[in-house]
Amino acid sequence: MDKNTTTTHNTISSTSPHSLTSRGGTSTTVSSTLDCNLIASQFGGKAIPSGDICDVVVVRQSPQITDANGMVLNKFTLMSSVLEFTPATTNIANSTSTTPSGQQVFVMGDFALLESEVNSVLQVIVPSGWTVTGIHNHMIQETPKLSFMHWQVHGDLNTIISTAKQSLSKTTILNGGAATTTTPTTTSSIINGVKPSGSTTSSNTATSTPSQSSITTIHVSIVSNAPTMDGKAFQPNPINIKAGQTVEWTNNDSIAHTVTSGSSPNDPNSGKEFDSGPIAPHQTLRHTFNTAGQFSYHCNIHPAMTGQVDVTK
Ligand SMILES: [Cu+2]
Incomplete structure (x- = not known):
């Protein structure tokens, strides 16, 4: 039986967003x-x-x-x-x-x-x-x-x-006074590339403390050399969030990965909740978790890369 190895990654269509x-x-x-x-x-x-x-x-x-x-x-x-x-x-x-x-x-x-x-x-x-x-x-x-x-x-x-x-x-970059206090509204998938599979993004239902609800997006990095990192390929991992919050995964590795719900490609529910498809380097996936529960996820290309999102009410 073939293992998925790290050698299957030279078909990435790089978008090289930094070239002038x-x-x-x-x-x-x-x-x-x-x-x-x-x-x-x-x-x-x-x-x-x-x-x-x-x-x-x-x-x-x-x-x-x-x-x-x-x-x-x-x-x-x-x-x-x-x-x-x-x-x-x-x-x-x-x-x-x-x-x-x-x-x-x-x-x-x-x-x-x-x-x-x-x-x-x-x-x-x-x-x-x-x-x-x-x-x-x-x-x-x-x-x-x-x-x-x-x-x-x-x-x-x-x-x-x-x-x-x-x-x-909208920031405190230019001065200390006018910190933005506007609550971020819905998190439409404005980032280029991947879009979440069929998720609604109503994040205004947060009833938690102000300090918690003011952060609606939690960032997770797909770290460099992720295929060798197993449970540390996604950082931080696991994460605890509130229902209604959005997780944004950013691929900081130099090869493509996926963010796919389910514990492994063999999980019968693999990809049912969300599936990014290949995320090229520097690209992102956002997914809003509207219901409480424990959501495991993995990379379809490198099944050893696993992570978990714990969502509470
Ligand atoms: Cu991967």
């Missing part, structure tokens, strides 16, 4: 360099111009993010939100059909967010046409935990700056 290179092509606009300092000043950020790319680094003002040794991490660029602006060609501009007079740009970046900020920011940028290419956690033991939301968008510079500022206003 296909955008530069046939630029017909001439003097379209960006005023990086001016852009950065919109966010109180640091301008790092490089060629026709303008990086803006926005350092979080609050709260303090510390590592396991108590060192404050806020000032580090890797812990900051970064926006990369580059002039866009008219071809790209046409595809969004915004006002042709404005400066057209292609922007990609990531927001370094507290878990409680993720949904509020998504609710600003997704309806504005931004593409979220991934949300993942860092591998270090920072407190509180940061989620890195990668996104890209093209269109009018001023419109994008305005949307970005609106996003940041």
